[in-house]
Amino acid sequence: MLLLKTLTTVLGRIEQHVQRVMQLGGIGGLAYALTDKDQLLAVGTAGYADIIAQQPVTPETFFPILSITKSFTALAVMQLYERGMIDIHAPITDYLPWCEAKQSGSRAITAYHLLSHTANIVTGPGWTLGSLYAAWYLRETNVAGEPGGPVWHYSDTGYEILGALLETIYHTPFAQIIQEQIFTPLGMTSSFPAVTYETRKTAALGYQSFYDDRPHQRSYPLVPASWFEYESPAGSIVSTAADMAAYIRLYLNRGHGLIKEQTFEQMIQPITQGMFGHYGLGLSTSSRGGHTIVGHGGGGMGFNTTIQGDLETGLGLVVLISGTTWPASISTYISQLLRAASAGEDLPVVPSVNYEETPEASTYAGIFTHVGDTKRSLLFTAEEEHLILHYHGEKLVLQKEEWGDRFLIPHPDFSLFMGEFAYVDDQATEFFHGGDWYVTAAYQGPRTFDVPKEWHAYVGHYCYHEVWSGHLRIILRKGKLYLVSPEGLEDELQPQEDGSFKTDQEHLRFTDVLAGKALRLDMSGSQYTRRRNP
Structure with missing residues (x-):
């Protein structure tokens, strides 16, 4: 439990940070929530649910939570498992005889594989739009390999199958199952299991980049994203920040009230390396400074979302964003604040938010010559913590992305792809941009390749x-x-x-x-x- 005085300071710093992130663009509106194991601590909002109408986001504004829905589906499946109604290690065809994958090998796909994204099945064709046909269509697609392998194969289709499993066992529609098994017991009175015309009346608009065929740059305007009705076990729940805080409290209390602690431990046991840390049975898990963080994220339809719970501090957070900005730009600082406040340490200062800063920019500096057209070359220089591309008389400041050595270059000639560096001995020797390949004089590898x-x-x-x-x-x-x-x-x-x-x-x-x-x-x-x- 955070002291009121400390909580007030934490909220003030969050507000400052949110405003700095908002000024960079890429966000229509957002809502966030803080909670401990016992109660909601705070809800904050910023921006607009509808930019054109100048309708602000309020604590009552609904947001699609997208793939966080998968954790609800997983929870409902684990409730069945705990009650002895299914065996998650049995072939899924024991329950759904029609559910077969083409060339699946000798090992059968199980609910365990589907929950952990280790079934080696495809993501799922977009044209099925959350219909049961996505699961049926699996018989028409080749799998990547036998299920149970060490590689994480994220699959919406896998969770469509799990939804079909739930409906088969309960003889009840998926939406009703989630309402009765999870929403009602947790008191989530402002949540809906599907994106419908009715939820559209009170939900924030999703916003995407003006250009939908290339990486988003912060100079690009936002436009409303496509909208459609969507009922899917993989990503259709609509909720508020406060209701999602109630949901993360379930996991801060290790499932108490809905599942046994032993079942919760099974859900968070790392099985494979996922996008953000490890993935268990419907939940992501990671370790930060000796703390176990559980949660899930979601993205699409003009929204980006995350929920996170720190099992050591008993504190959790929710960030729901309409726009192109990933929640980590906000949630990372919130989690640092909460951890420091819980430990009674000095709170971290509000960070500067400058995506044009590149630590150790000199690592990437040099002259890079195009392989195949030696008349083309690119000059990169480092000026303090900025990486500069000198191009046709302009000095372009590169924007480093959060993961890897990948950069956005603010010029139309470089808009379709990210730029990426490869280096040897802490110095970049190669630069890639789409199909273009540039090297420095220090590059020692082959320059020609035989291809069909x-x-x-x-x-x-x-x-x-x-x-x-x-x-x-x-x-x-x-x-x-x-x-x-x-x-x-x-x-x-x-x-x-x-x-x-x-x-x-x-x-x-x-x-x-x-x-x-x-x-x-x-x-x-x-x-x-x-x-x-x-």
């Missing part, structure tokens, strides 16, 4: 008009093909004997080649077609 002739036909921009991710690009660099998402993330394409490709999770096949260019790309059932623009 047909691969050149696959390079390009492909589009599929659906609400999740309608764009992707294929690039060829250093003898390898890569799939690049609109966010700038790259996945290497692994060639298969039949001419298709795999990423860690998806299957891709290029077809309909005309004039040396593939016109169509089938990615795990979603049909993308080539666009003329780059």
